[in-house]
Amino acid sequence: MATIASTSRARRPAGRDRTAMLGWSAANLVIVAVSLIPLLWLVSLSFKTPDTITDGRFIPRSWTVENYRGIFTESLFTRALLNSLGIAVISTVLAVGLGAMAAYAIARLEFPGKKLLVGLALLIAMFPQVSLVSPLFNLWRQIGIFDTWIGLIIPYLTFSLPLAIYTLSAFFREIPWDLEKAAQVDGATPAQAFLRVIAPLAAPGMVTTAILVFIFCWNDFLFSISLTSTERSRTVPAAIAFFTGASQFAQPIGSIAAAAVVITIPIIIFVLLFQRRIVAGLTSGAVKG
Amino acid sequence: MSVNETVRATRVASTRKAPLSAGARAERRLGWMLCAPAVVVILAVTGYPIGYAVYLSLHRYDLRFPWDSTFIGLANYGTALRSPLWWQALAVTAIITVISVAIQFVLGMALALVMHRALIGRGLVRTVILIPYGIVTVVAAFGWRYAWTPDTGYLSGLFGDATPLTSQVWGIAVIIMAEVWKTTPFMALLLLAGLALVPEELLRAAKVDGATAWQRLTRIMLPLMKPAILVALLFRVLDSFRIFDSIYVLTAGAYDTRSVSILGYDNLFTALNLGVGSSLSVLIFLVVALVAFIFVKGFGAAAPGGEGRH
Numbered sequence: 001m002a003t004i005a006s007t008s009r010a011r012r013p014a015g016r017d018r019t020a021m022l023g024w025s026a027a028n029l030v031i032v033a034v035s036l037i038p039l040l041w042l043v044s045l046s047f048k049t050p051d052t053i054t055d056g057r058f059i060p061r062s063w064t065v066e067n068y069r070g071i072f073t074e075s076l077f078t079r080a081l082l083n084s085l086g087i088a089v090i091s092t093v094l095a096v097g098l099g100a101m102a103a104y105a106i107a108r109l110e111f112p113g114k115k116l117l118v119g120l121a122l123l124i125a126m127f128p129q130v131s132l133v134s135p136l137f138n139l140w141r142q143i144g145i146f147d148t149w150i151g152l153i154i155p156y157l158t159f160s161l162p163l164a165i166y167t168l169s170a171f172f173r174e175i176p177w178d179l180e181k182a183a184q185v186d187g188a189t190p191a192q193a194f195l196r197v198i199a200p201l202a203a204p205g206m207v208t209t210a211i212l213v214f215i216f217c218w219n220d221f222l223f224s225i226s227l228t229s230t231e232r233s234r235t236v237p238a239a240i241a242f243f244t245g246a247s248q249f250a251q252p253i254g255s256i257a258a259a260a261v262v263i264t265i266p267i268i269i270f271v272l273l274f275q276r277r278i279v280a281g282l283t284s285g286a287v288k289g
Numbered sequence: 290m291s292v293n294e295t296v297r298a299t300r301v302a303s304t305r306k307a308p309l310s311a312g313a314r315a316e317r318r319l320g321w322m323l324c325a326p327a328v329v330v331i332l333a334v335t336g337y338p339i340g341y342a343v344y345l346s347l348h349r350y351d352l353r354f355p356w357d358s359t360f361i362g363l364a365n366y367g368t369a370l371r372s373p374l375w376w377q378a379l380a381v382t383a384i385i386t387v388i389s390v391a392i393q394f395v396l397g398m399a400l401a402l403v404m405h406r407a408l409i410g411r412g413l414v415r416t417v418i419l420i421p422y423g424i425v426t427v428v429a430a431f432g433w434r435y436a437w438t439p440d441t442g443y444l445s446g447l448f449g450d451a452t453p454l455t456s457q458v459w460g461i462a463v464i465i466m467a468e469v470w471k472t473t474p475f476m477a478l479l480l481l482a483g484l485a486l487v488p489e490e491l492l493r494a495a496k497v498d499g500a501t502a503w504q505r506l507t508r509i510m511l512p513l514m515k516p517a518i519l520v521a522l523l524f525r526v527l528d529s530f531r532i533f534d535s536i537y538v539l540t541a542g543a544y545d546t547r548s549v550s551i552l553g554y555d556n557l558f559t560a561l562n563l564g565v566g567s568s569l570s571v572l573i574f575l576v577v578a579l580v581a582f583i584f585v586k587g588f589g590a591a592a593p594g595g596e597g598r599h
Contacts, residue, residue, distance in 0.1 A: 024407040028414050031400060035417045038432040038470065039424065041443060045435060054441045102327040110313070111320030117328065124331055126527040128577050130550040131570035134557050135338035135345065158334035161327050221427045221534040226554065237427040241538065253435060260428040267423040275416040278423075282475065283482035 039264065045257035053253055067254035068262075077259055079231045080239035084263065087149050087235060088217040091156040095213045096206055098157075099164025106165065107172035121162035129159065133226045140227055147228045152235070155223050160213040167212060170284035171205025208281035211270050218266065236263045339574065345567035365568035375569070377545060378552040379576070385461060385548065386529040389468040393525060394518075396469065397476030404477065405484050418474035426471060430538035433467045454539060460546040467535045472528070476521050483517025484510065523584045527577055549573050 045053065046067050048060045055061065071077040106114060136155060140146040145154075175198065183193040224238035231239065240259050243252040271278065346365050350358045369375050404414055421429070436442040437453050445452075453459035487510050495505050511518070533550035536542060542551040553573060556566040 021409070024403060025409055027399075027403045028407055028410040031403065031414050032410075032417045034470070035421055035474075038429060038436070039420060041436055042428070042432045056440055056443055056445060058443045098327045098330065101323040105320040105323035109316050109320040109323075111317040113324075114320070117324055120328070120331065123581075124335055126524075126577065126581060127335060128531045128550065128570075128573045130531060130533060130553040131342060131574045132335065132338050133554060134563055134566040134570050135341040136334075137557060138345070138563060139338060139341065154330075154334055158331055161331055165327065215423050219425050221425075221537070222550070222554070225537075226558070237425055237534075240427060240431070253441065256431055257435070260425075260431055264424055264428055267425070268420065271416060271419040271423055275412070275419060278419055279415060279478055282422075282478050 042257045042260050042264075045253060046261045048254060050254065067258035071255050071258050071262070074255075076231055076239055076243070077236070077255075080234055080236045081262070083149070083231075083233050084218060084235040084237075087152050087156065087233070088214050090149070091153050091160060091217045092210050092214045094153070094157050095160040095164045096168075096210050099161055099168050099209065099213075100202075100206065102161075102165050103168035103172050106169040108177065118165075121165050124158065125162035125166075127159075129155075129222050133222065136223075137226055147230055147233050149233050151227050152220075152223055152233060155227070156217045156220060160216050163216060164209050164213055167209045167281050167284055168205055171208070171281075172202065175201045204277060205281075208274070208277040211274055211278060212281050215267065215270070218263070339571075342567040342570045345563055346571050348564050350564040350567075351562050361564075365564045366572070368565055369568045369572060374547070374552060375549075375572070378547045378549045381461065381546060382530060382532065382548040382550075385465055385468065385532060386526055389465045389472075390522065390525045390529055392465070392469050393473045393476045394522065396473045397480050397521070400473060400477035401480040401484050404481050418477065421471050422474040422478075424471070426534040427538055429471055430467055430535040433463060433470075433535075434539050437463055455544060457545045460540045460544050464532075464536055464539055464546065467539065468529065468532065471535075472525060476525055479517060479521035479524070480514065483514040483521075486517070487513045519584065519588055523581070526584070527581060530577055530580065531573075549576075 041058065044058060044060055047063045047065070048055075049062045049064045049066070052061050102117070105111065106118065132155065137146070140151045145151040177198070179197050179201075180193045183197045184190060188196065219237070220235070221237040221241075224235045225241065228234040228238065234242075236259060240256055243256050243259070347360060347362060348358050349361045349364070400418070404411060407414065434454065436444040439445045439452050453463050491509060491513075492505055495509055500508065531550050532548050533554065536546060536548050536551050537554075540546045542548075542555060547555070549569070550573070553566060553569045556562055556569055560566070
């Protein structure tokens with residue numbers, strides 16, 4: 001694109017901006033198409049009827065909602081959806097709560113061991129999860145939390161805490177904390193100063209962090225297939241892998257596609273509502289301005 | 290860096306001179322108390338199990354014969370390191386990591402430049418690319434699997450009658466493609482943040498001096514973005530190295546497409562051998578630690594968030 005712009009400049013300076021603009025717009029179009037096509041393909045599959053599902057066409061010839069009706073009458077899916085939601089929400093609340101305490105300390109207080117803590121968080125964030133699968137599998141069976149919600153919440157919490165601490169401490173550093181003192185000078189009680197002044201300033205960072213942590217927990221597959229064995233606590237990504245057709249001969253492609261679309265809906269809602277914040281959150285911890 | 294160090298040195302010196310005031314001591318205590326819960330959770334769930342994994346890896350421990358568990362020293366490591374499966378999985382993982390991160394870097398840089406420069410549709414692009422980032426990996430992998438399934442998929446006719454998911458080379462190619470699609474946006478966003486640090490005047494001055502677009506990219510932008518690039522690469526390499534979900538869905542590790550994570554998982558749940566499985570866990574951890582060490586010491590990648598602004 002850049003070369004198009006520079007060669008056209010030499011020949012006709014006036015048309016340069018238009019050419020460049022066209023180039024950038026074309027690039028945008030390609031990006032949008034490439035990002036969306038795999039998802040639209042799953043949507044298409046999920047609406048195909050059983051006899052057209054293997055026709056290889058991108059747009060369904062005949063449409064049906066039977067795949068969706070099918071998965072929502074299966075406890076295998078509905079129970080997994082409940083598990084996914086419950087486990088992800090609880091892990092998110094805990095991670096953001098504990099993460100906020102640590103992030104506050106890192107952003108505002110001076111204490112020995114701070115650098116060590118940040119280093120530890122980085123180490124954990126990059127830790128190969130599969131290394132924990134064998135020991136946790138054995139431990140969880142011994143202490144009786146194998147195949148329970150708590151058995152998944154604990155590893156999710158551990159791996160999302162570093163993410164929460166990074167993101168939150170980056171946000172907390174930006175908060176003008178002096179306002180708190182100013183409000184107290186103006187006659188606000190410490191509680192009022194915190195609730196009316198600091199909490200609203202901290203809220204956007206907390207929301208962003210919560211979204212990132214939720215996406216992380218929602219995404220997990222390895223722990224879910226390793227540390228669960230029944231639908232009691234199996235989450236959707238793992239449950240999908242165990243889908244079978246309604247009969248032995250029916251392909252579960254339609255059901256899998258429908259389930260895949262359903263668990264993508266929360267992600268799309270977050271992306272549409274909080275696009276700016278997610279971008280800020282993803283980059284805040286990693287790049288220092 | 291050196292300025293930072295002097296500042297820190299003077300700070301240390303000044304705190305050493307004066308005994309800790311009551312306020313500073315209270316601040317310390319509060320800091321520790323606030324961090325304690327997070328540290329306890331992290332250490333309990335990673336520190337202890339890793340210690341336990343090391344312990345298990347030194348024992349014969351087969352889930353089919355749990356009573357027959359004895360200390361056997363490094364024999365499990367010998368078994369793992371002598372096994373061609375480990376070396377093959379390591380090679381496959383390394384290939385997937387290197388190729389996919391290289392492609393992600395090039396595409397991510399292009400994507401970042403487009404997002405940085407484009408005036409029209411900037412918000413749309415930033416929104417849309419978050420979908421690959423946010424989508425559940427397993428879901429995306431199923432999308433790719435069905436796209437390449439003969440007859441079913443819209444991509445399956447692309448190479449004639451080829452069935453890409455039933456051969457090693459093509460299987461790995463599809464795995465890399467899925468990985469690139471999913472994580473290029475993350476790379477691009479990190480690079481975009483780095484791009485924002487490049488002063489616009491510098492680029493304009495270079496342009497006036499006759500630098501081509503390519504020269505501006507390689508001589509000005511990339512050197513200035515080095516810290517952001519290193520962090521992005523470090524994140525992506527270590528994350529790519531633990532690849533599991535998409536391989537599990539796309540090939541299930543068949544046709545010699547196992548990554549080290551798939552191998553570790555298989556060893557636990559199909560071979561039921563906790564001893565050898567644990568030695569694999571420790572080996573994977575050591576490789577990851579080595580890669581991180583090389584990045585931080587060799588290339589000088591800064592640990593993100595380590596040196597906050599105050």
